[in-house]
Amino acid sequence: MDSEPKDEREGLPSASGIEQMKLCPGSWNYQKMFPSSGGSDANEGTIRHDLIEQVIRGDITLDSIEDDQQHECTKRALMLLEKVELEAGVSNHSNQWLEKRLWLNQNEDKVYSAKYDLLREYEGGIYLLVDWKTLYGDHTPAPDNIQLLAQALAVYRNSEGMKKMYCSLVEPFPSPSFSLVEYSTERLEQLESLVTTIVSEANKETAEKVVGLKQCKFCNGLAHCADVAGTIQEEAHLGADYRFHPDDTHLGWALEIAVLAEKWASAVKSRAKEELGNGEEVEGWKLRSSGKVKSISDANLCAERIMDTNLLKWEDLLTTTSISISKLVKVWMEKRNESGATLKRKDAVEELEQILEGIITEKPKAEALVRAK
Numbered sequence: 044m045d046s047e048p049k050d051e052r053e054g055l056p057s058a059s060g061i062e063q064m065k066l067c068p069g070s071w072n073y074q075k076m077f078p079s080s081g082g083s084d085a086n087e088g089t090i091r092h093d094l095i096e097q098v099i100r101g102d103i104t105l106d107s108i109e110d111d112q113q114h115e116c117t118k119r120a121l122m123l124l125e126k127v128e129l130e131a132g133v134s135n136h137s138n139q140w141l142e143k144r145l146w147l148n149q150n151e152d153k154v155y156s157a158k159y160d161l162l163r164e165y166e167g168g169i170y171l172l173v174d175w176k177t178l179y180g181d182h183t184p185a186p187d188n189i190q191l192l193a194q195a196l197a198v199y200r201n202s203e204g205m206k207k208m209y210c211s212l213v214e215p216f217p218s219p220s221f222s223l224v225e226y227s228t229e230r231l232e233q234l235e236s237l238v239t240t241i242v243s244e245a246n247k248e249t250a251e252k253v254v255g256l257k258q259c260k261f262c263n264g265l266a267h268c269a270d271v272a273g274t275i276q277e278e279a280h281l282g283a284d285y286r287f288h289p290d291d292t293h294l295g296w297a298l299e300i301a302v303l304a305e306k307w308a309s310a311v312k313s314r315a316k317e318e319l320g321n322g323e324e325v326e327g328w329k330l331r332s333s334g335k336v337k338s339i340s341d342a343n344l345c346a347e348r349i350m351d352t353n354l355l356k357w358e359d360l361l362t363t364t365s366i367s368i369s370k371l372v373k374v375w376m377e378k379r380n381e382s383g384a385t386l387k388r389k390d391a392v393e394e395l396e397q398i399l400e401g402i403i404t405e406k407p408k409a410e411a412l413v414r415a416k
């Protein structure tokens with residue numbers, strides 16, 4: 044029996060990779076050589092998408108989402124969806140599809156697949172396609188977003204009776220916002236060759252590589268790409284000439300190279316560790332153990348055993364721990380509801396905030412450096 048997960052993209056391009064192919068056609072060759080295994084951020088994004096989907100389907104309620112960030116993300120996404128419909132002038136959809144993959148074909152050949160997050164159909168052949176961007180990040184607004192356009196084309200080619208399509212990029216974080224674009228069917232037909240040409244250029248074995256922070260930082264070939272290594276080296280030489288003239292222009296430029304070099308260094312180190320871990324040789328390098336980290340696997344049992352010693356009091360033990368507010372909210376809600384209350388999550392938060400007044404503190408997280416739009 045084959046236990047490998049089936050690749051629903053069938054090893055072919057997908058709409059989600061089209062912007063990357065546009066920025067660096069050569070990156071698709073690496074993508075085929077080193078398909079993604081999905082990092083923790085991608086997994087968190089998948090969880091958030093699933094939660095929004097489940098609430099829209101009515102499988103779960105918003106209040107049943109325990110994690111603070113996931114709850115906030117879903118709440119904001121639904122609020123933004125209402126705003127998108129209002130701005131597009133649509134309401135009361137007649138059909139709705141979630142997380143469906145479609146193919147755009149040319150003649151009999153599959154060109155690329157597109158999996159949309161949400162598609163709604165309204166009276167008069169009007170459609171609305173929504174893409175949730177559930178994690179922080181720098182996203183291209185809907186009117187210039189080639190991924191959304193590629194999805195819209197796949198939907199158009201697989202639908203009958205479409206008159207108009209709205210596409211929206213919905214961003215719950217950092218502050219809730221959305222962008223919207225309207226496509227007539229004529230406009231979609233005009234734009235189709237733009238997307239299919241990007242794919243056919245990327246499919247060439249000799250596809251051009253174009254170095255840039257935006258595309259390189261997500262490229263699966265980053266640790267293998269001689270072009271990016273060469274660019275960092277060249278730019279570092281140039282940087283040496285600017286050393287004695289550190290003005291604002293050069294700081295922005297240096298930051299671009301610094302972030303690219305950081306991503307590259309991290310990718311190269313991961314590659315080396317993986318190869319050494321697989322028993323391959325990396326000249327001049329080996330893996331060395333960094334020791335072990337101990338942790339408590341059962342907090343209840345730990346507390347019981349420490350109390351049994353009669354050496355520490357509860358206060359002493361609690362100074363060695365930290366309390367998670369979201370877990371406390373969950374336990375509070377469970378216990379209160381077991382004894383007859385009907386608290387929703389926000390009620391539990393309010394009750395606890397009253398009880399813990401003056402003890403809950405809120406600190407801003409460290410600011411992140413991001414590109415100005």
Ligand code: SF4
Pocket residue numbers: 067069070073252253254255258259262263264265268270271
């Ligand atoms: S690392 Fe950068 S330049 Fe090299 S293939 Fe990937 S995106 Fe293109």
